[in-house]
Amino acid sequence: MTQPDLTALLADLRLLTEIESPSGDARGIARVMDVVQGWLEELGAKTEHLVGDTRRFTIGDGDGGVLILAHADTVWPHGTLDRMPWRVEGDKVFGPGTYDMKGGIVGAVHALKLVRDRLSLPVEVLLTPDEEVGSLASREHIEAAARRARAVLVVEPPVAESHALKTGRKGVGMYHVRVHGVSSHAGNAPQQGASAISEAARSLLRVESFARPDLGTTLSTGRIGGGGPVNVVPDLAEFWTDVRVSTLAEAERLEREVRGMTAADSRVTLEVLGGLNRPPFERTPGTARLYERARQVAVTLGFDVSEAFVGGGSDGNFTAPLAPTLDGLGSPGDGAHALHEHVRLDVWPRHVRLLAELIRDPGV
Missing domain, CATH: 3.40.630.10 (Zn peptidases)
Known part of the structure; x- marks a missing residue:
C-alpha cells in the first residue's frame, strides 16, 4: 500500500x-x-x-x-x-x-x-x-x-x-438530585424546618453506596450546592454524581436504586434528574x-x-x-x-x- x-x-x-x-x-x-x-x-x-x-x-x-x-x-x-x-x-x-x-x-x-x-x-x-x-x-x-x-x-x-x-x-451518565425541604428560622423555630442540606448529605452517601467497583460500576459526586443565609433552615440543596457502568444490567440496577430512594424525613422530597447518557x-x-x-x-x-x-x-x-x-x-x-x-x-x-x-x- x-x-x-x-x-x-x-x-x-x-x-x-x-x-x-x-x-x-x-x-x-x-x-x-x-x-x-x-x-x-x-x-x-x-x-x-x-x-x-x-x-x-x-x-x-x-x-x-x-x-x-x-x-x-x-x-x-x-x-x-x-x-x-x-x-x-x-x-x-x-x-x-x-x-x-x-x-x-x-x-x-x-x-x-x-x-x-x-x-x-x-x-x-x-x-x-x-x-x-x-x-x-x-x-x-x-x-x-x-x-x-x-x-x-x-x-x-x-x-x-x-x-x-x-x-x-x-457507559456514562450523571444523576442530578434536587432535595426540597422546608425553610424555617434556625433560631426561633428550627423544629418547623426540614433541612434540604442534611437530607442531601444522607442521599449523596447513599447514591455513592450503590457503586460496585468489582463489576466496573463507579459513582463520583463532583458538585454540590444549596442553602442560603446561615440562620435559615435550608429548603433546597442539590448534587451531581458521575456514573460509569460496564454492563447494561448494572445501568438498569442503578436506575432502580437511585430513582427508588426516599428521604428519611417525610417532609422532604427528592427529585432525581439525569441518568445514563451513553450505554455501555x-x-x-x-x-x-x-x-x-x-x-x-x-x-x-x-x-x-x-x-x-x-x-x-x-x-x-x-x-x-x-x-x-x-x-x-x-x-x-x-x-x-x-x-x-x-x-x-x-x-x-x-x-x-x-x-x-x-x-x-x-x-x-
Whole structure:
C-alpha cells in the first residue's frame, strides 16, 4: 500500500487545529465541517446536511457498508491557541484538539485517499458537532447510520502510550438530585424546618453506596450546592454524581436504586434528574472479529496492536449494540483534554494505513 504523505497530514491537521471549534460554537464547528466537506467531495463523496448540524458524507451506493464516526467539536474554549499554540517538537505535534480528535478526522480523509479506488463496500462518514457534550442532537443520526452499517470505525484516538484499540467502553451518565425541604428560622423555630442540606448529605452517601467497583460500576459526586443565609433552615440543596457502568444490567440496577430512594424525613422530597447518557460499549462477537481483522492487518504492516476496555465514553457507545464497532482508530498520542495534548508523528502514518485497510475490507 502507498504510504500516507506525512507532510500533507501535518498541513491538514494544522488547518483544522487552528480553527477553534468548542462545543456550542456553531460557526467554528461549521468552519471545520466545511473544510472536511471540501476534502471528501474531492474524493467523490456526496454531502447531506442533517438536522442538528450533523453532516453525512457517502461514497458509493447502498447500505451494509462501512461507517466512519468523527466529531468536529473540542473541549477547548476560544483563545486556547494563544496559550497552547500549534507547534512541532521532535516527533510530537501539539495543539488543542490535535489528539481528540482532529487528527482522527485528518487520518480518516487520508486513509480514504489511499483506498478510494479499491473500496469493496460503500462508505459513510458521519461528522457530528456535539460529541464532547453528550451527542444529544446527533445521537439519532448516529444510531440510524449504525443500523445501515456492516462495520463501524470510530476515529477517536487510541489509548495513550500503548496505542491500543478500544473494544469496549463504560457507559456514562450523571444523576442530578434536587432535595426540597422546608425553610424555617434556625433560631426561633428550627423544629418547623426540614433541612434540604442534611437530607442531601444522607442521599449523596447513599447514591455513592450503590457503586460496585468489582463489576466496573463507579459513582463520583463532583458538585454540590444549596442553602442560603446561615440562620435559615435550608429548603433546597442539590448534587451531581458521575456514573460509569460496564454492563447494561448494572445501568438498569442503578436506575432502580437511585430513582427508588426516599428521604428519611417525610417532609422532604427528592427529585432525581439525569441518568445514563451513553450505554455501555460491550465487546460483542462482531467487535471481536473486527479487532482480529485489525490485528492481522497491523502485522502485515509491520507492527502489533492490542485492545483495551476504557472508562470514557464516545459515540461508539451508541453504535456498539447495533453493529460491530471498533474504536481508537484515530491519531496516536496523548493528552486528551490536557495542556500537553499531542499527536505522535512517528507512528501516526502506520495507523492511517491500518484504518485504510479496514475501510477497504473490515472483515465482518
